[in-house]
Amino acid sequence: MQNRVPLKAVQAFEAAARLSSFALAADELFVTPSAVSHQIKLLEDQFGVQLFHRVHRAVVLTDSGRRYAEEVSAAFARIDMATRELGRTAKSDILTVHSTPSFATQWLMPRLARFSSLNPDVDVRLNASTEVADLVAQAVDIDIRYGLRRLPPAGTMVLTFPPETIVPLCAPALLEGDNPICSPEDLAHHTLIHSEVCLVSWRDWMRQHRKVKLDIARGLRFDRSFMAISAAVDGLGVCLESLLLAQRELDSGRLVAPFGLDGPKVQGYTFNLLKSRAELPKIRSFQDWLFDELEREGG
The missing domain is CATH 3.40.190.10 (Periplasmic binding protein-like II)
Structure with a gap:
């Protein structure tokens, strides 16, 4: 038996179950009531399960239909929420930068407006602490560190700041x-x-x-x-x-x-990132901008 069903049939069923009416479902979906009835009949025939009781001009969910409607409604709600979130976040990338407190306060924060003006589609999230960030577990894109360098973890790229x-x-x-x-x-x-x-x-x-x-x-x-x-x-x-x-x-x-x-x-600061993510546009843009700034001010 073919279990994959047309999305149109699922949409018609969800609307009819939510509105308790084929006619109202048809109005919402911009189709005719007979089209809604046809799509639901496809579902019932494919699975051999009656989803609605037809009572005169009204429709009432069967027990099987009610259970199916609960799952389908929850799935559509998740799709709707994901779509709303996509609409809020799709316009920008979030670049997460971890830095030592002093570099973040004294150098990076006063210059972030320059980066943002050049990269309006990238929003920077700046975290500051003396701890070494885990570039994998903490979902950090870039870690700016200071002090004696240790052997970096496998898969890490380390770029040295100018002296x-x-x-x-x-x-x-x-x-x-x-x-x-x-x-x-x-x-x-x-x-x-x-x-x-x-x-x-x-x-x-x-x-x-x-x-x-x-x-x-x-x-x-x-x-x-x-x-x-x-x-x-x-x-x-x-x-x-x-x-x-x-x-x-x-x-x-x-x-x-x-x-x-x-x-x-002294060469105290290093720019740390994962090799596998080095060519992501948001990371590459920030890297190029930061080292250009350092070179310009140092020169």
Whole structure:
């Protein structure tokens, strides 16, 4: 027996069962009542089951018809819901980006409007934490990580950011006053701000400036770069941070680099994605845009 039935017959049955009328079903489907009756008769003949009692001009579901109507109605409701959702989401792709908090706050968020203007059909969902994202289990498209690189899981592509420069940064007010910062030795009179996740520490900086003696055991300590940068903007001391992360504060004049923009370079950030998804348009567009931005600002 052929179990596959024409969709028109199922539609006619669902409408007639819901409206308890072949005539009303016909009006809804823009066909004649006889066409509805014919489609339902096809179902009944194919399966050898009576679906309706014909009582004078009314129709009443049989027990078999009622059970079938419950399943068919539920299926049509799911189709309707899926269609509504498709109408809401089909106009855009959602790109899920996971990032370290400092890169998300200091670099990515201020620039997302540029990406959106170039890619109006892509909506970005940005998640930030220090945890390593599972690109498979967590449905994350891109993971931007910082720090020492471990062996990536199989199937993962890792792209390295351009090197970033680490230099002392402070509020402009610290260049004036009773103890103005004019040379590295002057840092001895100011509070050091330690960014504990930065790959270059004040101890590393002192190795390159052997004549400078600083009490690196003292000072303010933060486990997020954006907090160290914020503390420096507020005039709480001098931080040793990345020009990549502090570019906005430098451009606005809220921070200055008292000893210039030359300093040790590190490759701290990586762009991680699944090889199997690398050529998806939304991922490729974001990758190309991000590295173009990094190159433009670095150049």
